[in-house]
Amino acid sequence: MRPSLLSITSNELAWLFMASAQRVASKHWLDALSVSGNTPKDLLTLSHDALPDIEKLKSEITPTLVERALLWERSDCNHKLVTFSSSDYPDALKQLDSPPLVLFVIGNVTLLTNHQIAIVGSRRASEQGKKIAEEFSLELSRNGLTVTSGLAMGIDSAAHRGGMEGVGSTIAVMGTGPDNVYPAKNKALLSQIIVAGGAIVSEFFPGVGPRAWHFPRRNRIIAAMCLGTLVVEAKIKSGTLITANLAADLGREVFAVPGSIFHAYTQGCHWLIQQGAKLVTTTNEIVEEIAIAPQQLVLKDVGDREKSEVKSLATDKLLASVDYDITAIDVIAQRNAITVDKAMASLLEYELRGLVAAVPGGYVKLRGK
Structure with a gap:
């Protein structure tokens, strides 16, 4: 890829390359990332003797699509690439069996x-x-x-x-x-x-x-x-x-x-x-x-007003680490780099506020929160 086209990070670029493999369901890439523990960049650049299927997946990558996407992104300030790991990527989409690895967005x-x-x-x-x-x-x-x-x-x-x-x-x-x-x-x-x-x-x-x-x-x-x-x-x-x-x-x-x-x-x-x-x-x-x-809801669009306590809670990292399906407490703790006891104490407060619910096997984020 020509250096002049690169306006995104190396990991974002890796997501884009994976998405360009049109015949590969995204769940295969996500499974490989989960099993290997690699970043997207490392998954595509390192050798993987323990994961021989990676080379098969990589063979489906289409560089011309990647170049086309980068040219599109650079052509207008309203054009944005939102990758799977981006903070702008909707958590709700991750519930899909094969969610999009990249979203092409124009506008807000x-x-x-x-x-x-x-x-x-x-x-x-x-x-x-x-x-x-x-x-x-x-x-x-x-x-x-x-x-x-x-x-x-x-x-x-x-x-x-x-x-x-x-x-x-x-x-x-x-x-x-x-x-x-x-x-x-x-x-x-x-x-x-x-x-x-x-x-x-x-x-x-x-x-x-x-x-x-x-x-x-x-x-x-x-x-x-x-x-x-x-x-x-x-x-x-x-x-x-x-x-x-x-x-x-x-x-x-x-x-x-x-x-x-x-x-x-x-x-x-x-x-x-x-x-x-x-x-x-x-x-x-x-x-x-x-x-x-x-x-x-109206408070979401009034930037100069004081945010409600519930809204502040709903946007923090800990709550964001709880999925809409069952998320194990050790997974939540790991995502936030805190102990299980500390995670449980914080989640109890969220549970009392109706933002999450404790269920067998962990916690779920409540719809609409």
Whole structure:
């Protein structure tokens, strides 16, 4: 790689090289890092007699994709590479079986770690459906929640428009590279999102166009990053229901707006409600379900006000080391370089505040905290 292209650290560059191995599931890299105990840089540069599969993984690396990504990152100050170990990388994504090793982000990267709600639905939505999506999105954003969707026509576009009007703003997750807007009709909307302080996110390298299998991958990111998913108009067989099912599988909340029994685009919502999704008609029902007080959320976007004690706790290193699935106490202690006794004492305080819960085998971070 030409030295003039290097604007990131050696470990960030190593993550980028691993991500460029398009035919290798990211879990294989993560497993290798866990077994070897190496940094990403060392994993790629050191010989590994005990891990012969590493050479096979390394053979799949595509340097041209790496160079393309670096050129893209350097081409605009709004372009950012967020690697798996970055503080800007959403912890919630790490619950996925094979999470993205690198995210390509345009715009406000801090939104990735904000509290998010997904709003998704039909591309061929009714005018009423689009109005509902935009109004829900606006109210949720006014409460400090970031509205996340997939930049598609219909419900997605309406959700983004509402979200960027509030303090929580909006995130558009793409099924293409960050430089390839799909559908092309939404180029203007993408620009508006960035200008309004929102963010564009993709796991696909620059130059990558739309493929049918990209969109289920995009949907898993939307479902994983968000505390819950709201469905507004969807047919029974649709990508929207895939997103909702992914959210449910990840333990996230699923919400659905009811509608006419004679409308084909409300059948998916009614089916979700029958399966246990929460029927909602107001944003308050969503906020109450995810257990985040609106006034607390607004504090996230008011930098000159005094931060609440709960918010301060929610952003510190110890709490960040507790995952949304079971994390053993010795793992938490190791991540923070403290004794098990000290970790347990601190976690007890967090448990009393409702930020974590003690479970058999360790602790879990509570959703919405």
